[in-house]
Amino acid sequence: MNNNQHFEHLLKQHQLKRTGPRLRVLSLLSAKNVATSQPDLESVIADVDRVTLYRILSAFEEKGIIHKVFDLNGTANYALCASDCNEHDHHDEHLHFNCIACKNVYCLDDLDMPPVKLPAGFRLDGFSFSATGLCPKCSKKEA
Amino acid sequence: MNNNQHFEHLLKQHQLKRTGPRLRVLSLLSAKNVATSQPDLESVIADVDRVTLYRILSAFEEKGIIHKVFDLNGTANYALCASDCNEHDHHDEHLHFNCIACKNVYCLDDLDMPPVKLPAGFRLDGFSFSATGLCPKCSKKEA
DNA sequence: TTAAGTGCAAAATCTTTGCAAATGT
DNA sequence: ACATTTGCAAAGATTTTGCACTTAA
Numbered sequence: 001m002n003n004n005q006h007f008e009h010l011l012k013q014h015q016l017k018r019t020g021p022r023l024r025v026l027s028l029l030s031a032k033n034v035a036t037s038q039p040d041l042e043s044v045i046a047d048v049d050r051v052t053l054y055r056i057l058s059a060f061e062e063k064g065i066i067h068k069v070f071d072l073n074g075t076a077n078y079a080l081c082a083s084d085c086n087e088h089d090h091h092d093e094h095l096h097f098n099c100i101a102c103k104n105v106y107c108l109d110d111l112d113m114p115p116v117k118l119p120a121g122f123r124l125d126g127f128s129f130s131a132t133g134l135c136p137k138c139s140k141k142e143a
Numbered sequence: 144m145n146n147n148q149h150f151e152h153l154l155k156q157h158q159l160k161r162t163g164p165r166l167r168v169l170s171l172l173s174a175k176n177v178a179t180s181q182p183d184l185e186s187v188i189a190d191v192d193r194v195t196l197y198r199i200l201s202a203f204e205e206k207g208i209i210h211k212v213f214d215l216n217g218t219a220n221y222a223l224c225a226s227d228c229n230e231h232d233h234h235d236e237h238l239h240f241n242c243i244a245c246k247n248v249y250c251l252d253d254l255d256m257p258p259v260k261l262p263a264g265f266r267l268d269g270f271s272f273s274a275t276g277l278c279p280k281c282s283k284k285e286a
Numbered sequence: 287t288t289a290a291g292t293g294c295a296a297a298a299t300c301t302t303t304g305c306a307a308a309t310g311t
Numbered sequence: 312a313c314a315t316t317t318g319c320a321a322a323g324a325t326t327t328t329g330c331a332c333t334t335a336a
């Protein structure tokens with residue numbers, strides 16, 4: 001199944017119509033291995049209305065197609081979810097690495113996350129782990 | 144040293160003048176064991192201008208007096224720093240627990256954080272760990 | 287055909303900036 | 312006295328809402 005087919009399936013699966021703007025957003029997000037900020041998305045697909053973009057992103061998030069993760073500046077970044085997310089079960093429990101140089105947000109999926117121990121009384125629902133520093137690319141440039 | 148003296152010392156230490164609004168913010172933040180959002184602060188000290196509050200918070204953050212932590216909605220919450228922070232060295236490496244019921248953000252300082260292992264190439268600078276769920280109070284209410 | 291999605295205009299927020307008046311040292 | 316800080320007004324930026332037009336199914 002190629003990408004396009006995959007996207008169309010994804011949309012159909014969530015009862016969302018297959019439209020130009022939506023496919024653009026999906027292919028953009030899937031092309032990057034990093035989470036993308038709303039402003040970035042906006043500048044890349046400038047011909048799509050800003051409001052439409054907001055609505056697409058929030059629809060996708062509700063349906064469990066994408067995750068929203070806030071970077072160090074509190075701006076929303078978006079990334080495609082693992083395939084087992086849906087509107088009831090959102091799992092985004094991997095490390096988000098924010099590069100302070102290129103500002104990219106890396107989703108480091110296949111890192112084994114250490115177990116979380118909470119004090120008595122707290123009931124855990126989900127967690128997120130984010131780190132800052134230099135990504136491999138920027139780390140090299142600096143050296 | 145009582146609280147007030149402590150605050151005045153804190154301000155002097157960072158070359159900030161001892162003003163009413165600033166002391167109000169400090170005593171508010173120290174009274175809570177949870178991080179407080181800008182809107183919350185604003186509603187509690189409604190007589191202080193909104194702009195002033197913004198400026199106080201960013202000044203405090205720059206000086207290393209408070210930490211900014213974003214909650215699940217991407218809104219900024221503020222909490223007093225551990226005493227060993229300054230403008231060059233910000234450490235906020237403890238668990239932030241966001242209660243989905245009361246919306247409070249708990250700073251769980253004395254939890255031993257698991258070590259972070261990053262893939263090769265990434266250079267770690269700092270990290271933050273945040274969890275969601277129910278805090279002890281709300282957990283009881285639900286039962 | 288028709289419900290869903292888009293684009294535009296406009297409202298509502300949120301945050302920053304400029305400047306005069308007030309205040310702490 | 313003088314640099315800082317505050318408050319107000321206004322600009323900028325971000326996000327939401329309403330509604331008519333378009334489009335996928």
